[in-house]
Amino acid sequence: MQTITALFKHRLARLTDCHPHIDSLRAISDPTSAAALFLLRSMNRRPSVFIIFLTVFIDLIGFGMVVPLVPIYSKHYEAGGWMIGIIGASFSAMQFIFAPIWGRLSDRFGRRPILLISTAGAAASYAMFAVASGMEHHATALWGILIARSVAGLCGGNIAVAQAYIADITPPADRSRKMGLIGMAFGLGFIFGPVISWIGLRHFGSSGPGWLAAGLCALNFVLTFFILGESRNRDAQPRKVRPHVSQWMHTLAQPRIALLIGIFFLATFCFSCFEITLPLLINDNFQLGLTDDQIRPASTVISLFVFCGLIGAFVQGGAIGKLVKAMGEPRLIALSLVLTGASFLLLPFIKGNGQLFWSRLFQPDGLPWLYMLGALALLAIGTNLTRPPVFGLLSNLTPADEQGATIGVAQSAGSLARIVGPLFAAPLYEHSASLPYVICGILAILTGLIAAPYLLRPLAQPSKSAASQVSKPAPQ
Numbered sequence: 001m002q003t004i005t006a007l008f009k010h011r012l013a014r015l016t017d018c019h020p021h022i023d024s025l026r027a028i029s030d031p032t033s034a035a036a037l038f039l040l041r042s043m044n045r046r047p048s049v050f051i052i053f054l055t056v057f058i059d060l061i062g063f064g065m066v067v068p069l070v071p072i073y074s075k076h077y078e079a080g081g082w083m084i085g086i087i088g089a090s091f092s093a094m095q096f097i098f099a100p101i102w103g104r105l106s107d108r109f110g111r112r113p114i115l116l117i118s119t120a121g122a123a124a125s126y127a128m129f130a131v132a133s134g135m136e137h138h139a140t141a142l143w144g145i146l147i148a149r150s151v152a153g154l155c156g157g158n159i160a161v162a163q164a165y166i167a168d169i170t171p172p173a174d175r176s177r178k179m180g181l182i183g184m185a186f187g188l189g190f191i192f193g194p195v196i197s198w199i200g201l202r203h204f205g206s207s208g209p210g211w212l213a214a215g216l217c218a219l220n221f222v223l224t225f226f227i228l229g230e231s232r233n234r235d236a237q238p239r240k241v242r243p244h245v246s247q248w249m250h251t252l253a254q255p256r257i258a259l260l261i262g263i264f265f266l267a268t269f270c271f272s273c274f275e276i277t278l279p280l281l282i283n284d285n286f287q288l289g290l291t292d293d294q295i296r297p298a299s300t301v302i303s304l305f306v307f308c309g310l311i312g313a314f315v316q317g318g319a320i321g322k323l324v325k326a327m328g329e330p331r332l333i334a335l336s337l338v339l340t341g342a343s344f345l346l347l348p349f350i351k352g353n354g355q356l357f358w359s360r361l362f363q364p365d366g367l368p369w370l371y372m373l374g375a376l377a378l379l380a381i382g383t384n385l386t387r388p389p390v391f392g393l394l395s396n397l398t399p400a401d402e403q404g405a406t407i408g409v410a411q412s413a414g415s416l417a418r419i420v421g422p423l424f425a426a427p428l429y430e431h432s433a434s435l436p437y438v439i440c441g442i443l444a445i446l447t448g449l450i451a452a453p454y455l456l457r458p459l460a461q462p463s464k465s466a467a468s469q470v471s472k473p474a475p476q
Contacts, residue, residue: 058223095156102161130210312380
Protein backbone atom coordinates (compact mmCIF):
# COMPACT_ATOMS: atom_id res chain seq x y z
CA MET A 1 0.00 0.00 0.00
CA GLN A 2 2.84 2.40 0.81
CA THR A 3 4.36 1.69 -2.60
CA ILE A 4 1.07 2.52 -4.34
CA THR A 5 0.74 5.70 -2.31
CA ALA A 6 4.29 6.76 -3.19
CA LEU A 7 3.70 6.12 -6.90
CA PHE A 8 0.44 8.04 -6.78
CA LYS A 9 2.07 11.04 -5.06
CA HIS A 10 4.93 10.98 -7.57
CA ARG A 11 2.41 11.02 -10.43
CA LEU A 12 0.57 13.95 -8.83
CA ALA A 13 3.83 15.85 -8.39
CA ARG A 14 4.65 15.43 -12.09
CA LEU A 15 1.11 16.41 -13.04
CA THR A 16 1.15 19.61 -10.98
CA ASP A 17 4.57 20.49 -12.34
CA CYS A 18 3.05 20.34 -15.82
CA HIS A 19 -0.10 22.18 -14.64
CA PRO A 20 1.03 24.55 -11.84
CA HIS A 21 -2.36 26.28 -11.79
CA ILE A 22 -3.97 23.18 -10.27
CA ASP A 23 -2.62 23.56 -6.76
CA SER A 24 -5.57 21.71 -5.30
CA LEU A 25 -4.18 18.43 -6.58
CA ARG A 26 -1.26 18.70 -4.16
CA ALA A 27 -3.72 18.40 -1.31
CA ILE A 28 -4.89 14.97 -2.49
CA SER A 29 -3.25 12.23 -0.50
CA ASP A 30 -5.75 9.38 -0.53
CA PRO A 31 -4.98 7.08 -3.50
CA THR A 32 -8.43 5.52 -3.26
CA SER A 33 -10.18 8.85 -3.75
CA ALA A 34 -12.48 8.57 -6.75
CA ALA A 35 -12.38 12.30 -7.28
CA ALA A 36 -8.59 12.32 -7.38
CA LEU A 37 -8.45 9.49 -9.90
CA PHE A 38 -11.08 11.22 -11.99
CA LEU A 39 -9.12 14.47 -12.00
CA LEU A 40 -5.94 12.60 -12.79
CA ARG A 41 -7.48 10.90 -15.78
CA SER A 42 -9.18 14.05 -17.04
CA MET A 43 -5.84 15.86 -17.10
CA ASN A 44 -4.44 13.14 -19.36
CA ARG A 45 -6.78 13.87 -22.27
CA ARG A 46 -5.23 13.08 -25.61
CA PRO A 47 -6.34 13.75 -29.18
CA SER A 48 -8.27 10.76 -30.46
CA VAL A 49 -9.84 9.97 -33.84
CA PHE A 50 -12.20 7.50 -32.15
CA ILE A 51 -13.46 10.08 -29.65
CA ILE A 52 -14.01 12.69 -32.37
CA PHE A 53 -15.91 10.05 -34.39
CA LEU A 54 -18.04 9.31 -31.32
CA THR A 55 -18.64 13.03 -30.81
CA VAL A 56 -19.83 13.53 -34.41
CA PHE A 57 -21.87 10.31 -34.32
CA ILE A 58 -23.79 11.32 -31.18
CA ASP A 59 -24.36 14.81 -32.59
CA LEU A 60 -25.75 13.39 -35.84
CA ILE A 61 -28.02 11.00 -33.97
CA GLY A 62 -29.69 14.08 -32.48
CA PHE A 63 -29.88 15.67 -35.93
CA GLY A 64 -31.36 12.50 -37.45
CA MET A 65 -33.94 12.33 -34.67
CA VAL A 66 -35.40 15.77 -35.42
CA VAL A 67 -35.14 16.21 -39.20
CA PRO A 68 -38.03 13.86 -40.18
CA LEU A 69 -40.28 15.56 -37.62
CA VAL A 70 -39.81 19.20 -38.66
CA PRO A 71 -42.28 19.25 -41.61
CA ILE A 72 -44.76 17.04 -39.69
CA TYR A 73 -44.83 19.28 -36.63
CA SER A 74 -44.90 22.42 -38.78
CA LYS A 75 -47.90 21.16 -40.73
CA HIS A 76 -49.62 20.02 -37.52
CA TYR A 77 -49.39 23.61 -36.27
CA GLU A 78 -51.00 24.78 -39.54
CA ALA A 79 -47.93 26.30 -41.12
CA GLY A 80 -48.26 27.37 -44.74
CA GLY A 81 -45.91 26.29 -47.51
CA TRP A 82 -43.56 29.27 -47.14
CA MET A 83 -43.32 28.88 -43.37
CA ILE A 84 -42.52 25.16 -43.73
CA GLY A 85 -39.85 26.05 -46.29
CA ILE A 86 -38.33 28.74 -44.07
CA ILE A 87 -38.20 26.38 -41.08
CA GLY A 88 -36.67 23.66 -43.27
CA ALA A 89 -34.06 26.04 -44.70
CA SER A 90 -33.20 27.80 -41.41
CA PHE A 91 -30.74 25.15 -40.21
CA SER A 92 -28.69 25.10 -43.42
CA ALA A 93 -28.82 28.89 -43.80
CA MET A 94 -27.39 29.47 -40.32
CA GLN A 95 -24.85 26.68 -40.82
CA PHE A 96 -23.76 28.20 -44.14
CA ILE A 97 -23.16 31.56 -42.44
CA PHE A 98 -21.55 30.39 -39.21
CA ALA A 99 -19.58 27.23 -40.15
CA PRO A 100 -16.68 29.28 -41.63
CA ILE A 101 -16.72 31.51 -38.53
CA TRP A 102 -16.47 28.49 -36.22
CA GLY A 103 -13.65 27.17 -38.39
CA ARG A 104 -11.67 30.40 -38.08
CA LEU A 105 -12.30 30.54 -34.33
CA SER A 106 -11.04 26.95 -34.00
CA ASP A 107 -7.86 27.95 -35.83
CA ARG A 108 -7.36 30.73 -33.32
CA PHE A 109 -8.53 29.27 -30.01
CA GLY A 110 -8.32 25.50 -30.62
CA ARG A 111 -10.71 22.76 -31.77
CA ARG A 112 -11.82 21.54 -28.35
CA PRO A 113 -13.37 24.82 -27.04
CA ILE A 114 -15.36 25.29 -30.25
CA LEU A 115 -16.61 21.69 -30.14
CA LEU A 116 -17.71 22.23 -26.55
CA ILE A 117 -19.56 25.44 -27.39
CA SER A 118 -21.29 23.98 -30.45
CA THR A 119 -22.29 20.79 -28.59
CA ALA A 120 -23.74 22.79 -25.68
CA GLY A 121 -25.63 24.97 -28.16
CA ALA A 122 -27.01 21.89 -29.93
CA ALA A 123 -28.31 20.52 -26.61
CA ALA A 124 -30.03 23.84 -25.91
CA SER A 125 -31.57 23.93 -29.41
CA TYR A 126 -33.07 20.45 -29.04
CA ALA A 127 -34.48 21.38 -25.62
CA MET A 128 -36.10 24.41 -27.28
CA PHE A 129 -37.50 22.13 -29.99
CA ALA A 130 -38.95 19.81 -27.33
CA VAL A 131 -40.65 22.72 -25.53
CA ALA A 132 -42.03 24.14 -28.80
CA SER A 133 -43.35 20.78 -30.02
CA GLY A 134 -45.44 20.42 -26.85
CA MET A 135 -47.11 23.84 -27.07
CA GLU A 136 -50.79 24.22 -27.84
CA HIS A 137 -50.74 27.75 -29.28
CA HIS A 138 -49.92 27.23 -32.96
CA ALA A 139 -48.18 30.50 -33.82
CA THR A 140 -46.00 30.36 -30.70
CA ALA A 141 -45.08 26.74 -31.41
CA LEU A 142 -44.08 27.54 -34.99
CA TRP A 143 -41.85 30.43 -33.95
CA GLY A 144 -40.33 28.22 -31.25
CA ILE A 145 -39.52 25.51 -33.82
CA LEU A 146 -38.02 28.10 -36.19
CA ILE A 147 -35.81 29.57 -33.44
CA ALA A 148 -34.77 26.08 -32.30
CA ARG A 149 -33.72 25.03 -35.81
CA SER A 150 -31.89 28.34 -36.35
CA VAL A 151 -29.94 27.90 -33.11
CA ALA A 152 -29.13 24.31 -34.11
CA GLY A 153 -27.77 25.56 -37.46
CA LEU A 154 -25.80 28.32 -35.77
CA CYS A 155 -24.11 25.68 -33.61
CA GLY A 156 -23.82 23.23 -36.52
CA GLY A 157 -20.24 24.09 -37.42
CA ASN A 158 -18.84 21.23 -35.39
CA ILE A 159 -18.63 18.94 -38.44
CA ALA A 160 -16.13 21.27 -40.14
CA VAL A 161 -14.21 21.61 -36.87
CA ALA A 162 -14.20 17.82 -36.47
CA GLN A 163 -12.71 17.47 -39.96
CA ALA A 164 -10.02 20.00 -39.02
CA TYR A 165 -9.39 18.03 -35.82
CA ILE A 166 -8.78 14.84 -37.82
CA ALA A 167 -6.46 16.73 -40.19
CA ASP A 168 -4.48 17.99 -37.15
CA ILE A 169 -3.70 14.53 -35.80
CA THR A 170 -3.53 12.41 -38.97
CA PRO A 171 -0.63 12.11 -41.44
CA PRO A 172 -1.52 13.35 -44.94
CA ALA A 173 -1.38 9.82 -46.41
CA ASP A 174 -4.11 8.62 -44.01
CA ARG A 175 -6.40 11.64 -44.02
CA SER A 176 -8.78 10.52 -46.78
CA ARG A 177 -9.37 7.21 -45.01
CA LYS A 178 -9.86 8.86 -41.62
CA MET A 179 -12.14 11.54 -43.09
CA GLY A 180 -14.33 8.65 -44.22
CA LEU A 181 -15.22 8.20 -40.56
CA ILE A 182 -17.18 11.45 -40.76
CA GLY A 183 -19.20 10.00 -43.65
CA MET A 184 -19.74 6.82 -41.65
CA ALA A 185 -20.95 8.89 -38.68
CA PHE A 186 -23.44 10.64 -41.01
CA GLY A 187 -24.81 7.34 -42.27
CA LEU A 188 -25.08 5.74 -38.84
CA GLY A 189 -26.59 8.90 -37.35
CA PHE A 190 -29.37 8.89 -39.95
CA ILE A 191 -30.14 5.25 -39.14
CA PHE A 192 -30.03 5.31 -35.34
CA GLY A 193 -31.44 8.84 -35.01
CA PRO A 194 -34.89 8.08 -36.47
CA VAL A 195 -35.05 4.81 -34.50
CA ILE A 196 -34.44 6.63 -31.20
CA SER A 197 -36.90 9.31 -32.31
CA TRP A 198 -39.55 6.63 -32.83
CA ILE A 199 -38.89 5.31 -29.31
CA GLY A 200 -39.27 8.84 -27.93
CA LEU A 201 -42.57 9.30 -29.75
CA ARG A 202 -43.99 6.01 -28.52
CA HIS A 203 -43.06 6.46 -24.88
CA PHE A 204 -42.91 10.22 -24.27
CA GLY A 205 -45.21 11.80 -26.84
CA SER A 206 -44.50 14.57 -29.34
CA SER A 207 -41.90 16.27 -27.10
CA GLY A 208 -40.01 13.02 -26.46
CA PRO A 209 -37.63 13.09 -29.48
CA GLY A 210 -36.52 16.65 -28.67
CA TRP A 211 -35.75 15.85 -25.04
CA LEU A 212 -33.91 12.65 -25.99
CA ALA A 213 -31.84 14.55 -28.57
CA ALA A 214 -31.04 17.22 -25.96
CA GLY A 215 -29.99 14.50 -23.50
CA LEU A 216 -27.71 12.85 -26.05
CA CYS A 217 -26.04 16.18 -26.86
CA ALA A 218 -25.59 16.86 -23.14
CA LEU A 219 -23.90 13.45 -22.83
CA ASN A 220 -21.79 14.37 -25.84
CA PHE A 221 -20.72 17.58 -24.08
CA VAL A 222 -19.66 15.62 -20.98
CA LEU A 223 -17.64 13.12 -23.06
CA THR A 224 -15.96 15.92 -25.00
CA PHE A 225 -15.15 17.87 -21.84
CA PHE A 226 -13.61 14.99 -19.90
CA ILE A 227 -12.11 12.77 -22.62
CA LEU A 228 -11.30 14.74 -25.77
CA GLY A 229 -7.91 16.43 -25.87
CA GLU A 230 -6.90 19.47 -27.91
CA SER A 231 -5.47 18.66 -31.35
CA ARG A 232 -4.23 21.98 -32.64
CA ASN A 233 -0.62 22.96 -32.13
CA ARG A 234 -0.66 26.32 -30.37
CA ASP A 235 2.45 27.43 -32.26
CA ALA A 236 0.85 26.78 -35.65
CA GLN A 237 -0.24 29.85 -37.59
CA PRO A 238 -3.57 29.81 -39.46
CA ARG A 239 -3.01 29.36 -43.19
CA LYS A 240 -3.92 32.30 -45.39
CA VAL A 241 -6.70 31.37 -47.76
CA ARG A 242 -8.13 32.94 -50.89
CA PRO A 243 -11.24 35.11 -50.23
CA HIS A 244 -14.52 33.22 -50.70
CA VAL A 245 -15.67 34.96 -53.87
CA SER A 246 -12.22 34.68 -55.48
CA GLN A 247 -12.06 30.99 -54.58
CA TRP A 248 -15.47 30.35 -56.13
CA MET A 249 -14.48 32.19 -59.32
CA HIS A 250 -11.19 30.31 -59.53
CA THR A 251 -12.79 26.90 -58.99
CA LEU A 252 -15.80 27.38 -61.27
CA ALA A 253 -13.59 28.70 -64.08
CA GLN A 254 -12.59 25.07 -64.72
CA PRO A 255 -15.43 23.60 -66.84
CA ARG A 256 -15.39 19.98 -65.67
CA ILE A 257 -15.03 20.89 -62.04
CA ALA A 258 -17.84 23.43 -62.43
CA LEU A 259 -20.03 20.74 -63.99
CA LEU A 260 -19.35 18.29 -61.15
CA ILE A 261 -20.13 20.95 -58.54
CA GLY A 262 -23.32 21.77 -60.46
CA ILE A 263 -24.29 18.08 -60.40
CA PHE A 264 -23.67 17.93 -56.66
CA PHE A 265 -25.77 21.08 -56.18
CA LEU A 266 -28.63 19.56 -58.18
CA ALA A 267 -28.47 16.21 -56.37
CA THR A 268 -28.47 17.93 -52.98
CA PHE A 269 -31.26 20.28 -54.09
CA CYS A 270 -33.46 17.35 -55.16
CA PHE A 271 -32.82 15.45 -51.93
CA SER A 272 -33.63 18.48 -49.78
CA CYS A 273 -36.90 18.89 -51.72
CA PHE A 274 -37.67 15.23 -51.00
CA GLU A 275 -36.71 15.57 -47.34
CA ILE A 276 -39.04 18.52 -46.64
CA THR A 277 -42.04 17.22 -48.61
CA LEU A 278 -42.00 13.43 -48.09
CA PRO A 279 -43.71 13.60 -44.66
CA LEU A 280 -46.44 15.79 -46.16
CA LEU A 281 -46.79 13.51 -49.20
CA ILE A 282 -47.09 10.36 -47.07
CA ASN A 283 -49.71 11.99 -44.85
CA ASP A 284 -51.78 13.20 -47.82
CA ASN A 285 -51.46 10.14 -50.06
CA PHE A 286 -52.15 7.61 -47.28
CA GLN A 287 -54.69 9.62 -45.26
CA LEU A 288 -52.79 9.56 -41.95
CA GLY A 289 -54.66 12.47 -40.34
CA LEU A 290 -51.76 14.74 -39.45
CA THR A 291 -53.92 17.64 -38.31
CA ASP A 292 -55.53 15.49 -35.60
CA ASP A 293 -52.54 13.44 -34.42
CA GLN A 294 -48.90 14.02 -35.29
CA ILE A 295 -47.57 10.86 -33.59
CA ARG A 296 -49.06 8.32 -36.00
CA PRO A 297 -47.81 9.95 -39.24
CA ALA A 298 -44.48 10.74 -37.55
CA SER A 299 -43.98 7.06 -36.68
CA THR A 300 -44.67 6.02 -40.27
CA VAL A 301 -42.36 8.65 -41.78
CA ILE A 302 -39.57 7.74 -39.37
CA SER A 303 -39.87 4.09 -40.44
CA LEU A 304 -39.44 5.16 -44.06
CA PHE A 305 -36.37 7.27 -43.24
CA VAL A 306 -34.81 4.28 -41.43
CA PHE A 307 -35.56 2.10 -44.47
CA CYS A 308 -33.81 4.57 -46.79
CA GLY A 309 -30.88 4.89 -44.36
CA LEU A 310 -30.32 1.13 -44.26
CA ILE A 311 -30.28 0.90 -48.05
CA GLY A 312 -27.91 3.86 -48.21
CA ALA A 313 -25.58 2.19 -45.71
CA PHE A 314 -25.49 -0.95 -47.87
CA VAL A 315 -24.70 1.07 -51.01
CA GLN A 316 -22.00 3.14 -49.31
CA GLY A 317 -20.61 0.16 -47.43
CA GLY A 318 -19.57 -2.04 -50.33
CA ALA A 319 -21.56 -1.77 -53.55
CA ILE A 320 -20.17 1.63 -54.54
CA GLY A 321 -16.57 0.43 -54.89
CA LYS A 322 -17.52 -2.45 -57.20
CA LEU A 323 -19.75 -0.23 -59.32
CA VAL A 324 -17.04 2.42 -59.77
CA LYS A 325 -14.61 -0.28 -60.98
CA ALA A 326 -17.20 -1.79 -63.32
CA MET A 327 -18.68 1.41 -64.81
CA GLY A 328 -16.33 4.30 -64.09
CA GLU A 329 -17.32 7.53 -62.39
CA PRO A 330 -19.02 9.35 -65.33
CA ARG A 331 -21.40 6.49 -66.17
CA LEU A 332 -22.13 5.86 -62.49
CA ILE A 333 -22.99 9.54 -61.95
CA ALA A 334 -25.36 9.42 -64.94
CA LEU A 335 -26.97 6.20 -63.66
CA SER A 336 -27.43 7.65 -60.18
CA LEU A 337 -29.19 10.74 -61.54
CA VAL A 338 -31.47 8.68 -63.80
CA LEU A 339 -32.45 6.40 -60.89
CA THR A 340 -33.08 9.41 -58.66
CA GLY A 341 -35.17 11.11 -61.33
CA ALA A 342 -37.23 7.97 -62.01
CA SER A 343 -38.03 7.59 -58.31
CA PHE A 344 -39.14 11.24 -58.11
CA LEU A 345 -41.52 10.73 -61.01
CA LEU A 346 -43.08 7.71 -59.25
CA LEU A 347 -43.41 8.90 -55.66
CA PRO A 348 -46.29 11.44 -55.84
CA PHE A 349 -48.58 9.07 -57.72
CA ILE A 350 -48.47 6.16 -55.23
CA LYS A 351 -51.55 6.33 -53.02
CA GLY A 352 -53.12 4.09 -50.40
CA ASN A 353 -55.01 4.22 -47.15
CA GLY A 354 -53.82 3.73 -43.59
CA GLN A 355 -50.64 3.61 -41.56
CA LEU A 356 -47.64 1.48 -42.47
CA PHE A 357 -47.51 -1.85 -40.62
CA TRP A 358 -44.87 -4.30 -41.78
CA SER A 359 -47.31 -7.19 -41.24
CA ARG A 360 -49.77 -5.80 -43.80
CA LEU A 361 -47.27 -5.40 -46.64
CA PHE A 362 -48.21 -8.68 -48.29
CA GLN A 363 -51.94 -8.22 -47.83
CA PRO A 364 -54.12 -6.63 -50.56
CA ASP A 365 -54.42 -3.28 -48.75
CA GLY A 366 -50.64 -3.22 -48.23
CA LEU A 367 -49.77 -3.25 -51.94
CA PRO A 368 -49.49 0.57 -52.22
CA TRP A 369 -46.96 0.50 -49.38
CA LEU A 370 -44.90 -2.07 -51.30
CA TYR A 371 -44.89 0.26 -54.29
CA MET A 372 -43.86 3.16 -52.04
CA LEU A 373 -41.02 1.15 -50.50
CA GLY A 374 -39.84 0.16 -53.98
CA ALA A 375 -39.77 3.80 -55.15
CA LEU A 376 -37.96 4.87 -51.96
CA ALA A 377 -35.42 2.07 -52.40
CA LEU A 378 -34.77 3.34 -55.93
CA LEU A 379 -34.30 6.86 -54.58
CA ALA A 380 -31.99 5.72 -51.76
CA ILE A 381 -29.81 3.81 -54.24
CA GLY A 382 -29.69 6.71 -56.69
CA THR A 383 -28.88 9.44 -54.15
CA ASN A 384 -26.20 7.35 -52.42
CA LEU A 385 -24.53 6.55 -55.75
CA THR A 386 -24.05 10.23 -56.64
CA ARG A 387 -21.76 11.71 -54.00
CA PRO A 388 -18.78 9.25 -54.01
CA PRO A 389 -18.04 9.34 -57.78
CA VAL A 390 -18.61 13.11 -57.94
CA PHE A 391 -16.06 13.76 -55.20
CA GLY A 392 -13.77 11.08 -56.62
CA LEU A 393 -13.68 12.88 -59.97
CA LEU A 394 -13.27 16.25 -58.26
CA SER A 395 -10.26 14.87 -56.44
CA ASN A 396 -8.74 13.46 -59.65
CA LEU A 397 -9.22 16.71 -61.57
CA THR A 398 -7.90 19.01 -58.83
CA PRO A 399 -4.21 19.72 -58.09
CA ALA A 400 -3.01 18.39 -54.76
CA ASP A 401 -2.53 21.85 -53.26
CA GLU A 402 -6.14 22.87 -54.09
CA GLN A 403 -8.01 19.74 -52.96
CA GLY A 404 -9.33 21.28 -49.76
CA ALA A 405 -10.39 24.53 -51.41
CA THR A 406 -12.23 22.77 -54.25
CA ILE A 407 -14.05 20.40 -51.92
CA GLY A 408 -14.89 23.39 -49.72
CA VAL A 409 -16.56 25.12 -52.68
CA ALA A 410 -18.50 21.93 -53.45
CA GLN A 411 -19.65 21.64 -49.83
CA SER A 412 -20.72 25.29 -49.87
CA ALA A 413 -22.72 24.60 -53.04
CA GLY A 414 -24.39 21.71 -51.21
CA SER A 415 -25.25 24.01 -48.31
CA LEU A 416 -26.81 26.51 -50.72
CA ALA A 417 -28.86 23.69 -52.24
CA ARG A 418 -30.17 22.73 -48.80
CA ILE A 419 -31.28 26.34 -48.32
CA VAL A 420 -32.92 26.75 -51.73
CA GLY A 421 -34.55 23.29 -51.83
CA PRO A 422 -37.05 23.67 -48.96
CA LEU A 423 -37.88 27.26 -50.02
CA PHE A 424 -38.64 25.95 -53.52
CA ALA A 425 -40.43 22.70 -52.70
CA ALA A 426 -42.65 23.47 -49.70
CA PRO A 427 -44.59 26.42 -51.24
CA LEU A 428 -44.82 24.59 -54.58
CA TYR A 429 -46.12 21.45 -52.83
CA GLU A 430 -48.92 23.51 -51.30
CA HIS A 431 -49.94 24.57 -54.82
CA SER A 432 -49.57 21.09 -56.39
CA ALA A 433 -48.26 18.07 -54.49
CA SER A 434 -46.77 16.37 -57.55
CA LEU A 435 -45.12 19.43 -59.09
CA PRO A 436 -41.85 19.56 -57.04
CA TYR A 437 -41.33 15.84 -57.63
CA VAL A 438 -41.98 16.05 -61.37
CA ILE A 439 -39.66 19.06 -61.78
CA CYS A 440 -36.85 17.45 -59.76
CA GLY A 441 -37.30 14.15 -61.59
CA ILE A 442 -37.04 15.71 -65.04
CA LEU A 443 -34.06 17.88 -64.03
CA ALA A 444 -32.18 14.87 -62.61
CA ILE A 445 -32.73 12.66 -65.67
CA LEU A 446 -31.82 15.39 -68.16
CA THR A 447 -28.69 16.31 -66.19
CA GLY A 448 -27.55 12.68 -66.11
CA LEU A 449 -28.08 12.18 -69.82
CA ILE A 450 -26.39 15.45 -70.80
CA ALA A 451 -23.49 15.34 -68.35
CA ALA A 452 -22.29 11.77 -68.98
CA PRO A 453 -21.01 12.28 -72.58
CA TYR A 454 -19.18 15.44 -71.55
CA LEU A 455 -17.54 13.79 -68.54
CA LEU A 456 -16.51 10.81 -70.68
CA ARG A 457 -14.49 12.97 -73.10
CA PRO A 458 -10.75 12.61 -72.62
CA LEU A 459 -8.93 15.55 -71.15
CA ALA A 460 -7.45 17.84 -73.81
CA GLN A 461 -3.76 17.18 -74.34
CA PRO A 462 -1.35 19.94 -75.41
CA SER A 463 -0.47 19.86 -79.12
CA LYS A 464 2.95 18.72 -80.24
CA SER A 465 3.90 22.19 -81.41
CA ALA A 466 2.89 23.69 -78.07
CA ALA A 467 4.76 20.97 -76.24
CA SER A 468 7.88 21.53 -78.33
CA GLN A 469 7.68 25.26 -77.68
CA VAL A 470 7.45 24.63 -73.97
CA SER A 471 10.39 22.23 -74.05
CA LYS A 472 12.67 24.60 -76.00
CA PRO A 473 14.85 26.82 -73.83
CA ALA A 474 14.12 30.51 -74.04
CA PRO A 475 16.61 32.47 -76.20
CA GLN A 476 19.29 34.24 -74.23
